[in-house]
Amino acid sequence: MRIIFMGTPEFAVPVFQALVDAGHTVVAAYSQPPRRAGRGKALTPSPVQRLAEQLGVAVRTPVSLKGADEQAAFAALNADVAVVAAYGLLLPRVVLDAPRLGCLNVHGSLLPRWRGAAPIQRAILAGDAETGVGIMQMAAGMDTGPVRLEGRTPIADKTAGDLAQELSAMGARLMLDVLANPDRYPPVEQASEGMTHAPKIDKAEARLRFEGSAVQVERQVRAFNPAPGAFLEVNGERIKVLAAHVDPDTAGAEPGIVVGGALEIACAQGVLIPTVVQRAGRSATSAEEMLRGFPIPAGTRIA
Structure with a gap:
């Protein structure tokens, strides 16, 4: 044809x-x-x-x-x-x-x-x-x-x-x-x-919002991988989250608060645990590796 x-x-x-x-x-x-x-x-x-x-x-x-x-x-x-x-x-x-x-x-x-x-x-x-x-x-x-x-x-x-x-x-x-x-x-x-x-994806949608359930946030991570890339901010630095998993147990903390040393983040329902991340200007890496050089202690508020 x-x-x-x-x-x-x-x-x-x-x-x-x-x-x-x-x-x-x-x-x-x-x-x-x-x-x-x-x-x-x-x-x-x-x-x-x-x-x-x-x-x-x-x-x-x-x-x-x-x-x-x-x-x-x-x-x-x-x-x-x-x-x-x-x-x-x-x-x-x-x-x-x-x-x-x-x-x-x-x-x-x-x-x-x-x-x-x-x-x-x-x-x-x-x-x-x-x-x-x-x-x-x-x-x-x-x-x-x-x-x-x-x-x-x-x-x-x-x-x-x-x-x-x-x-x-x-x-x-x-x-x-x-x-x-x-x-x-x-x-x-x-x-x-x-x-x-x-509708077309607005880049603002890629900011992770922890006021919902961890399941919903994890969907954001997958929906915006590879572009525009779901992200969170820690102390003014933007970090992309390329993969994550969910702990369904409620953390008992305010949404957006880190509740563990492995970057466990409280949501309104459940806990989001990023597993693959990327800092600005750097290659993607495991969250564990990032935390060795860029600690994010429990109690930190994620923006």
């Missing part, structure tokens, strides 16, 4: 690569424009743009698809289908209708639950038992289109990074199945009940 691929972050890369490996002709790759990143704030192309350049696929990085010229250029590619994975731009109706088979999206949730920009993180934060990925026939509206095929997986103790890798690989396999057998997987309208919204 002649395919337009549309994606931006690392989540989209396995889907793009799978299309090429399967022998499809990717006539163009659309991605978000390069962003300034790193200490030098240099313009950095997205993972999808980098892969496209490696593969010799033409790259387009418009800031919008609302203009008539961009829409005409898209239609002129004469694609059979557009495959979309975490692209990040709204597709107007004229774009959705341009390819012969429309636009198919790899969405990282079990629709209609978690429509929106951050379905993986929101599923972890909500304590969902399972999540999945769906191949959705795109329609006007935020993730409202019918679903052709979906896969499921338990969340268990996985981080957002773990799930993103798993769901991306799963989505690539499902997308190839749908493209190979479109008549076998007709679009099925989403359920009319159970819709939830997954």
